[in-house]
Amino acid sequence: MASDGFAAVILAAGKGTRMRSTRHKVLHEVGGKTLLAHVVDTVSGLSPDRTVLVVGDRAEQIAEAFPGIPVARQSPQLGTGHAVMAALPALDGYDGDLLVLYGDVPFVPTDTIAAMLIARRQPSPEDAPGLVILGFMAENPTGYGRLITDDASHLLKIVEENDANAQECAVRLCNSGLMLIDGTAARGWLGRLDNDNAAGEYYLTDLVAMARADGRAVAVVHADESDLLGVNSRAELAVAEAAFQARARRAAMAAGVTLRDPASTHFSHDTELGKDVTVEPHVVFGPGVRVARGAVIRAFSHLEGATVGEDASIGPYARLRPGTDVGGTAKIGNFVEIKKAAIGDGAKISHLSYIGDAHVGRDANIGAGTITCNYDGYNKYVTDIGAGAFIGSNSALVAPVTIGAGAVVGAGSVITKNVEGDALALTRASQKSIGGYAARLRAGADGKRTAGNEPAE
Numbered sequence: 001m002a003s004d005g006f007a008a009v010i011l012a013a014g015k016g017t018r019m020r021s022t023r024h025k026v027l028h029e030v031g032g033k034t035l036l037a038h039v040v041d042t043v044s045g046l047s048p049d050r051t052v053l054v055v056g057d058r059a060e061q062i063a064e065a066f067p068g069i070p071v072a073r074q075s076p077q078l079g080t081g082h083a084v085m086a087a088l089p090a091l092d093g094y095d096g097d098l099l100v101l102y103g104d105v106p107f108v109p110t111d112t113i114a115a116m117l118i119a120r121r122q123p124s125p126e127d128a129p130g131l132v133i134l135g136f137m138a139e140n141p142t143g144y145g146r147l148i149t150d151d152a153s154h155l156l157k158i159v160e161e162n163d164a165n166a167q168e169c170a171v172r173l174c175n176s177g178l179m180l181i182d183g184t185a186a187r188g189w190l191g192r193l194d195n196d197n198a199a200g201e202y203y204l205t206d207l208v209a210m211a212r213a214d215g216r217a218v219a220v221v222h223a224d225e226s227d228l229l230g231v232n233s234r235a236e237l238a239v240a241e242a243a244f245q246a247r248a249r250r251a252a253m254a255a256g257v258t259l260r261d262p263a264s265t266h267f268s269h270d271t272e273l274g275k276d277v278t279v280e281p282h283v284v285f286g287p288g289v290r291v292a293r294g295a296v297i298r299a300f301s302h303l304e305g306a307t308v309g310e311d312a313s314i315g316p317y318a319r320l321r322p323g324t325d326v327g328g329t330a331k332i333g334n335f336v337e338i339k340k341a342a343i344g345d346g347a348k349i350s351h352l353s354y355i356g357d358a359h360v361g362r363d364a365n366i367g368a369g370t371i372t373c374n375y376d377g378y379n380k381y382v383t384d385i386g387a388g389a390f391i392g393s394n395s396a397l398v399a400p401v402t403i404g405a406g407a408v409v410g411a412g413s414v415i416t417k418n419v420e421g422d423a424l425a426l427t428r429a430s431q432k433s434i435g436g437y438a439a440r441l442r443a444g445a446d447g448k449r450t451a452g453n454e455p456a457e
Contacts, residue, residue, distance in 0.1 A: 005096035006117065006180070008048040009087045010039055012103030013056030013074040018233040024058045026103035027065055028237055031244045032268035032287040035231055038106035040066065045110045046117070049096055052087045053103070079201030080177070081193045088187065098181040100204065105230045106240065108134075108178065112223045116180045119219045130185055130216030131207060133158070134178035136225045144174035145205065147220055155218035158205045173220070176228045179204060185214070244269075252279075280316070288322065306338075309345065327362070341372075344387065356380075361387030361405060369394040386421060 016025025026036035033041075036053075043051065055062045056074045063071045074086040084100055091098075097120060099113070112134065122128040133155055135147045141161075146168050148156045158175050159168050181189070189210045193202045211218050231237050248267035249259060257273045259265050261281035271285040274293035283297050286304025291297065295308045298315030305322025308314060313331045323340030326332060330343050333350035341355050344362035349355060351368035357380050358372045370391050372383040383397045386405030393411045397403065402418045403425075409415055410426030419425040 080204040081202030129219040130211035367393035
């Protein structure tokens with residue numbers, strides 16, 4: 001009987017030389033999340049008994065990025081079979097199934113992996129396959145190993161293209177590399193692998209012949225080719241990003257979001273948009289953004305780590321930084337930057353302002369050019385603006401400072417002390433007028449020009 005439990009063995013030992021990067025290949029991002037994190041999160045949804053990362057080059061980077069997951073080191077790196085063997089010490093005493101995944105193949109759906117697990121869990125030992133291979137129908141199979149099956153769709157063998165005859169080359173069912181191995185047989189089969197080949201490597205695909213020689217069936221589960229996109233270079237990383245964005249856009253529109261120009265809208269892996277949200281062109285959603293129903297995100301805005309309430313309006317050209325919480329019906333206008341600030345329902349910050357480390361109360365109105373001076377070079381301080389307060393244009397609020405509910409701050413003020421509710425506060429030099437001065441200034445300038453003293457062009 002096939003075990004109900006499984007361990008996920010994620011291979012991430014490749015050197016990634018084609019990335020031309022000091023960062024490990026699987027730590028490059030798609031949709032704001034690393035390639036490896038996509039794989040880890042997907043398999044975590046199926047509650048594996050254990051997860052092991054097999055690493056080689058720049059192993060310390062992966063260990064630092066995933067401190068809660070055991071790391072097995074593969075050195076030297078002698079093929080996929082050798083990589084799985086390197087994981088066995090970290091699985092000492094475990095005899096559940098082994099699910100082999102790849103850290104640079106980020107889009108395999110949870111449902112597809114679940115189908116592999118189901119295929120292993122047949123009702124009787126004689127029916128349970130020893131291996132389950134994930135295959136796909138390739139549009140162009142060139143370069144892939146071919147999966148040769150019998151009439152019952154059991155795998156007979158995997159044939160590499162260089163070893164395939166003309167009939168086998170015509171087969172479009174290809175090997176993805178993902179495999180589920182019977183845990184009770186895995187150590188024995190892996191121990192029988194050898195590297196008697198031109199590359200001197202231990203091939204995981206050799207397990208197919210071993211399983212069949214032991215009288216075990218090998219099942220094939222089919223996946224979409226687009227779900228098996230691998231990343232080995234910057235160009236392939238860009239292809240993966242484009243594929244992710246296309247899926248995210250389709251999913252958003254299917255869920256009731258209006259994208260005015262889908263191709264120019266950029267999503268992250270965890271972007272959440274409610275029904276009837278409208279997104280204008282050239283909007284970027286960084287990680288950690290939630291937008292409630294009916295909100296409008298206007299053109300050229302950038303949001304990251306921010307929450308936007310129902311029917312709020314953001315932008316155009318607005319920037320919401322991490323820690324921003326915009327209330328319902330609030331308005332954040334053009335060239336406004338918000339950081340780590342709670343903006344109350346109905347509040348308006350319409351033009352050319354910076355609001356950081358602040359609380360802005362319900363229905364407050366922040367005039368153009370207002371800034372909260374939240375940093376003294378050493379520490380950050382909070383500005384608290386009460387409900388219904390009015391902050392005049394071009395004001396500087398020097399934190400820590402509180403503006404009471406209903407208070408008014410005159411335009412051009414620098415506020416350094418608390419303002420009580422419903423009070424008027426202003427700091428402004430007395431205006432002085434000198435009659436006729438401008439006319440005399442112009443006359444003097446004109447006299448200089450007639451004397452031939454014009455400034456050089």
